[in-house]
Amino acid sequence: MEVLLFFVWLGMCALVSAWASSKGRSEFKAFVIAFLLSPLVGFIVVAFLHNKKREERDANLARMTAEATGKATAEALAAVTQDGRPCPKCAETIKKAAVVCRYCGAEVEAAA
Numbered sequence: 001m002e003v004l005l006f007f008v009w010l011g012m013c014a015l016v017s018a019w020a021s022s023k024g025r026s027e028f029k030a031f032v033i034a035f036l037l038s039p040l041v042g043f044i045v046v047a048f049l050h051n052k053k054r055e056e057r058d059a060n061l062a063r064m065t066a067e068a069t070g071k072a073t074a075e076a077l078a079a080v081t082q083d084g085r086p087c088p089k090c091a092e093t094i095k096k097a098a099v100v101c102r103y104c105g106a107e108v109e110a111a112a
């Protein structure tokens with residue numbers, strides 16, 4: 001009977017460590033905590049742990065978004081510097097060849 005209880009205890013410890021592992025946490029530490037303090041404490045400890053995997057994924061996503069946004073901004077800037085120039089009167093971007101600003105109607109010198 002006591003042997004059976006021991007195996008149930010071990011099994012629950014294994015569950016706790018597997019759960020910790022799925023959260024990107026140390027399986028071994030979770031197992032030791034569960035084994036020494038009881039699987040219930042182990043479950044509670046793991047439940048309150050931050051999910052490292054999710055945090056890493058969120059950080060990656062944020063970085064990728066920042067990179068993509070930065071690239072888009074750089075491309076927009078390149079398009080403006082290639083085909084356009086700011087109107088000297090209203091500062092809107094107009095075509096280099098334009099002699100009249102399409103925004104404010106001011107006459108501007110055509111750039112090359």
Ligand SMILES: [Zn+2]
Pocket residue numbers: 087088089090091092101102103104105106
């Ligand atoms: Zn203008």
